[in-house]
Amino acid sequence: MxxxxxxxxxALAAGGACAVVHRVTVPAIDDPAxxxxxxxxxxxxxxxxxxxxxxxxxxxxxxVGHATGFHGWAYSPMAAxxxxxxxxxxxxxxxxxxxxxxxxxxxxxxAMGADAAAAADAIGAxxxxxxxxxxxxxxxxxxxxxxxxxxxxxxxxxxxxxxAQSFLxxxxxxxxxxxxxxxxxxxxxxxxxARYAGRPPLDALRPDALDAYVQTxxxxxxxxxxxxxxxxxxEAATFAGRTQIFHRLGEVGPPVVVASGPxxxxxxxxxxxxxxxxxxxxxxxxxxxxHLGHLGPLQDPDAxxxxxxAALLSAEQPAAGRASGGxxxx
Numbered sequence: 001m002x003x004x005x006x007x008x009x010x011a012l013a014a015g016g017a018c019a020v021v022h023r024v025t026v027p028a029i030d031d032p033a034x035x036x037x038x039x040x041x042x043x044x045x046x047x048x049x050x051x052x053x054x055x056x057x058x059x060x061x062x063x064v065g066h067a068t069g070f071h072g073w074a075y076s077p078m079a080a081x082x083x084x085x086x087x088x089x090x091x092x093x094x095x096x097x098x099x100x101x102x103x104x105x106x107x108x109x110x111a112m113g114a115d116a117a118a119a120a121d122a123i124g125a126x127x128x129x130x131x132x133x134x135x136x137x138x139x140x141x142x143x144x145x146x147x148x149x150x151x152x153x154x155x156x157x158x159x160x161x162x163x164a165q166s167f168l169x170x171x172x173x174x175x176x177x178x179x180x181x182x183x184x185x186x187x188x189x190x191x192x193x194a195r196y197a198g199r200p201p202l203d204a205l206r207p208d209a210l211d212a213y214v215q216t217x218x219x220x221x222x223x224x225x226x227x228x229x230x231x232x233x234x235e236a237a238t239f240a241g242r243t244q245i246f247h248r249l250g251e252v253g254p255p256v257v258v259a260s261g262p263x264x265x266x267x268x269x270x271x272x273x274x275x276x277x278x279x280x281x282x283x284x285x286x287x288x289x290x291h292l293g294h295l296g297p298l299q300d301p302d303a304x305x306x307x308x309x310a311a312l313l314s315a316e317q318p319a320a321g322r323a324s325g326g327x328x329x330x
Contacts, residue, residue: 061125065136071097081305113142158270
């Protein structure tokens with residue numbers, strides 16, 4: 001007998017499935033009364049407590065998986081733009097945002113896939129869709145491979161999937177070193193926001209997305225300062241994760257849209273691999289946004305959100321690897 005959403009919510013509230021309902025209140029930058037809202041604390045098999053926020057909206061459920069170093073609430077502007085089409089859930093992966101760190105410090109991308117699977121199962125929707133960005137896209141694919149049919153459709157923005165992991169080794173090494181060198185502590189959130197707004201790559205974020213990132217991307221410290229919720233060593237360990245799922249893309253059953261910015265030159269990057277990823281998926285489709293980079297969902301949340309309803313809810317899917325036209329363009 002199927003369990004209704006209301007019954008499942010009651011079980012979560014009572015601590016069933018190793019999850020409880022709680023409310024998280026985090027100081028905002030300009031508005032102390034601002035509150036990210038209710039969240040589920042979902043426990044994984046290795047004891048991590050994941051923060052999974054119900055961002056609201058009407059329609060089928062959509063799970064959002066964030067990029068390395070970010071967190072679910074950073075995507076709240078995109079969630080707001082999707083409110084008329086989906087009920088949106090924002091996940092913080094292990095060691096990010098308000099989720100806990102694993103006892104064994106496992107930040108491999110298989111573990112991130114297990115986080116996505118745990119969140120999907122906690123939502124308990126009969127028909128669940130997924131939106132993943134960068135590492136978050138890989139995690140959703142891994143969760144689908146773990147249990148085929150977990151998602152009815154996926155929208156992946158610049159997944160970090162290459163035919164051979166060695167293609168990404170150079171860029172990966174530079175990202176690890178950059179993460180280790182990040183400044184961790186600031187006087188307050190306002191100082192952190194001002195710093196990020198004035199230098200790349202976060203200066204490319206739309207102001208409300210940057211606000212949301214800073215709001216829950218920092219934890220208050222006893223001395224009155226704030227520190228990164230995803231500290232440099234965790235971000236570096238996540239960037240150092242390895243993923244070998246390209247050879248399994250043919251097993252992904254639901255329709256999948258792979259989105260990216262313009263194909264970049266120079267060193268290998270997710271935008272360069274997007275076409276090959278879409279082509280390897282049995283029901284894959286490629287769209288490109290001419291004006292966006294790797295942080296596209298945070299640069300222009302409305303533009304990315306505008307493509308999701310048709311991409312995920314349309315019964316007709318173009319042939320594998322076909323690039324769409326229209327606003328995203330290519």
